Every structure is written in C-alpha cells, then in structure tokens.
Amino acid sequence: MGHSITELASLFEAGPVAVLTGAGISTDSGIPDYRGEGSPPRNPMSISQFTMDPQYRRRFWAGARVGSSRFSSVKPNAGHIALAHLEAAGRSNGVITQNVDGLHRRAGSRTVVELHGSGGTIRCTNCDFRGNRDEVLGWFDALNPGYAERHAGAQIAPDGDAAVDEIDSVEVPVCPVCGGMLRPDVVYFGETVPTKVFAAAEVLLNGASALILVGTSLAVNTGVRLVHRAERRGIPVAVINRGPTAADTRADVRLEGGTTEILTELVARLR
Structure with missing residues (x-):
C-alpha cells in the first residue's frame, strides 16, 4: 500500500534528513536511466x-x-532544485548521490557527497x-x-x-x-567507493533523523550499505521512485511516482 506526502513530510519533524539520490532524479533533465522503468x-x-x-x-x-x-x-530539474531548497531551509543536511552528472551542485546544493565521483x-x-x-x-x-x-x-x-x-x-x-x-x-563497475567518500556519506547519515531514497533502485551495493546503516541506527527510511527498489519491503514510507513531482510537492507541504 502506498503512502502519502503527509506521511513523508512527517519524517522531517525530528530534524534534518539525509537524502540518497540515483539516476531517476536526473531523467527529467534528459539523462536516461540505466535500470529505470522503460530503460x-x-x-x-x-x-x-x-x-x-x-x-x-x-x-x-x-x-x-x-x-x-x-x-x-542539460540543466538541473525541479527535483534537484527542491533538494537544494530543503538543505537551505535546514530540512536536509545534504545529498549523497550515486550520479556523476554534477547537477546537484549546479542546482544549489552545498553539501554533496558524490559516491561515484565526478564525470567532469x-x-x-x-x-x-x-x-x-x-x-x-x-x-x-x-x-x-x-x-x-x-x-x-x-x-x-x-x-x-x-x-x-x-x-x-x-x-x-x-x-x-x-x-x-x-x-x-x-567509480566504474569493478571498483569500490573510496573510503573517505563513504565516510563522508556516513557523517551525513549519522546526523540525520531519516534517510530518503530518491530515484534509485538500489541495484548498487553502496546504497544498500547506507540503508543497512540507517536501519541499525533505528531511523526511518523512505523511498521515492518510479518502479521497484531493493528497499521497498523495508521502507517506512514508500511513494511511487516521478521524483520531480513528489519532491516539488514535498517542499510546498513543508513550507
């Protein structure tokens, strides 16, 4: 059963959240997804x-x-911009991303941990x-x-x-x-995320009241490791994605749909 924007917004009541993004957040900028629905x-x-x-x-x-x-x-879309707004408002402590496209920084996000490096x-x-x-x-x-x-x-x-x-x-x-x-x-397939980079992601996660997964199917092990750490800390995990993810059965809040629309509505609701 799906959840509501209100239930997602409630996860922000305990303090700032950490956000993990995947390729699904950049599809509305015109960058195809590796594994998303229709790819x-x-x-x-x-x-x-x-x-x-x-x-x-x-x-x-x-x-x-x-x-x-x-x-x-290619430019940042409204989903990237919504996450930058959440950080600026103190609702998020930053973005951990599996993407290498640099769009989060261009959208105005200040704290960005690029797990897989920078294509630039x-x-x-x-x-x-x-x-x-x-x-x-x-x-x-x-x-x-x-x-x-x-x-x-x-x-x-x-x-x-x-x-x-x-x-x-x-x-x-x-x-x-x-x-x-x-x-x-x-970071290519066959390589591992540098230790210092993963440690920076853990710092964000350890300072967060919840972990929000945005546009990722969690097919890459690094994201799964972060979910496991969130679970060990006992903080809620939310999923925003179009199509199934590896965290669906464990998510406290699960919203099916486009990341741009849901994040834009979330920012409006939190205001």
Whole structure:
C-alpha cells in the first residue's frame, strides 16, 4: 500500500534528513536511466574493460565527445532544485548521490557527497594529472577532426555519453604530462567507493533523523550499505521512485511516482 506526502513530510519533524539520490532524479533533465522503468537493457562499462581493451577506450572517448554537445544543454530539474531548497531551509543536511552528472551542485546544493565521483574531472592513471573534461574533449577534436560533427545524430546514453560506431580509427587523448592513460574520475563497475567518500556519506547519515531514497533502485551495493546503516541506527527510511527498489519491503514510507513531482510537492507541504 502506498503512502502519502503527509506521511513523508512527517519524517522531517525530528530534524534534518539525509537524502540518497540515483539516476531517476536526473531523467527529467534528459539523462536516461540505466535500470529505470522503460530503460533499454544496458551494461555499464567495467574498469577492466576500460583499462585492458583499446576499443572500449576508443568507444568511450568518441561517445563522450559526441554526447557532450547535447549534454552541455542539460540543466538541473525541479527535483534537484527542491533538494537544494530543503538543505537551505535546514530540512536536509545534504545529498549523497550515486550520479556523476554534477547537477546537484549546479542546482544549489552545498553539501554533496558524490559516491561515484565526478564525470567532469579527468585524471591520469599513471601520474597526478587532473584536468577538466571539456578541455580533454578539445584534445579529442584536435586528434579526430570532424568526428563529432559526423556523428551528431547519435543517441545519448546514461552518464552523458552517446552510442557511436566507426571507432576503429579514433585517436584517444593521453596525459599531457606523462603520456599515460586518461580516465574519468568516477567509480566504474569493478571498483569500490573510496573510503573517505563513504565516510563522508556516513557523517551525513549519522546526523540525520531519516534517510530518503530518491530515484534509485538500489541495484548498487553502496546504497544498500547506507540503508543497512540507517536501519541499525533505528531511523526511518523512505523511498521515492518510479518502479521497484531493493528497499521497498523495508521502507517506512514508500511513494511511487516521478521524483520531480513528489519532491516539488514535498517542499510546498513543508513550507
């Protein structure tokens, strides 16, 4: 049986809550979900594929460059903005996110723990070089003139990349310092969330009166670990999602529906 906005709002009476978000909060910004309702089957790239297979790296950089043209127009939606309002009003102590799109910060959220890193930062696997994604994609253009324009119609995919073909001749940018392999500063499948990052998420959770899950099916173990910690602390867990999640049977409050609509209504109710 579903719950109401009133029941969700009541969880804020004991103090600020912690919020964990997933890809479902960004779908209304035009970024597809990996596993949400209606999403096509798609397996995210693993770290071993990226580091061991030159074809995967070609596909990644080509897709990242082609997708960047459309991803640059992606903006935070009303759901992101609602969470920023909750923090500004003292109703939330921050956002823990599984997303790498940076939209929470752009929406005005001040305390953001990015469990899986930031897609906007590129780092070298061999030295301390860190660069801006747009800058590195400019190097891709210099190495592959006209490629992005020829593939401008490719379909955008999760994380802002695009489904491209014709990658055999793609030249991959390398580290300008040591010539090493460049990669996004994100947690790929096969990697673990850095200890300091998870500890920062625990700090938010330990200072919260409830944990609200927004737009995540909890298919990734890190989110499940946070739910287990909330349960051990004895604080309520709420779920806002379109489609089933791994926490549905354990949630104290469960709302089925779009995150944008529900969060917007929640902010209005709490005011």
